[in-house]
Amino acid sequence: MRHFTCTLILVMCGMFCSQMIFADYVLTKGQWSTQDVRSFVPAPPKASIEGNVLTVHFINPLADLTVQITDNQTGQVIYNETISSATAANYPITLSNVENGNYTLTFTHALGYLTGIFTIE
Numbered sequence: 219m220r221h222f223t224c225t226l227i228l229v230m231c232g233m234f235c236s237q238m239i240f241a242d243y244v245l246t247k248g249q250w251s252t253q254d255v256r257s258f259v260p261a262p263p264k265a266s267i268e269g270n271v272l273t274v275h276f277i278n279p280l281a282d283l284t285v286q287i288t289d290n291q292t293g294q295v296i297y298n299e300t301i302s303s304a305t306a307a308n309y310p311i312t313l314s315n316v317e318n319g320n321y322t323l324t325f326t327h328a329l330g331y332l333t334g335i336f337t338i339e
Contacts, residue, residue, distance in 0.1 A: 241266035241273065244323055246334035265323055267336045272311045272323070276303040284326040285311070290335070291319055313338065 244265040260278035267273075274285060280303055287297040296316060301309055318338050325332040 241268040242336070244272075244334040244336045246323070246325065246332040248325075248330060248332035250327075250330040250332065259329065262330075262332055263325055265325075265334065265336075267338070270313045270316060270338055272313060272336070274301065274309040274311065274325075276305070276307050276309065278306055279304050280327070282327065284324075286324040286326070287311075287313070288322045288324070289317075289319065290322055296321070 244267055246262075246265065250262040258278075260280045263277065263280065263283060264275040265272060266275065272287070274283075282300055282302060284300045285297065286295060288295050297311060297313065299311075303309060316338055320335055320337050323334045323336060
């Protein structure tokens with residue numbers, strides 16, 4: 219029974235960690251303000267890209283986060299949506315029919331903004 223439990227735990231960890239191992243994190247810069255906030259301030263979201271799937275990683279619950287993805291070559295906005303998460307979770311965004319190239323990711327929220335550049339190959 220103990221061997222089965224250990225094996226089950228290892229399999230579960232492997233399933234949840236596989237994206238973190240193979241995905242490339244999108245480095246973001248910007249301002250995530252904590253000024254004038256009296257309560258808990260949620261951590262800024264993070265993002266990773268694997269193939270044509272961009273995943274937004276919510277560290278804490280966060281409401282009304284606008285995610286925008288722009289093609290760096292044409293300046294065209296290819297994705298723009300406001301998303302929320304009631305828990306710490308991952309939100310995958312499939313970028314189908316998107317050409318290989320460089321793209322800018324922008325997070326906009328009442329607490330601030332973050333931008334990062336990623337490549338689809």
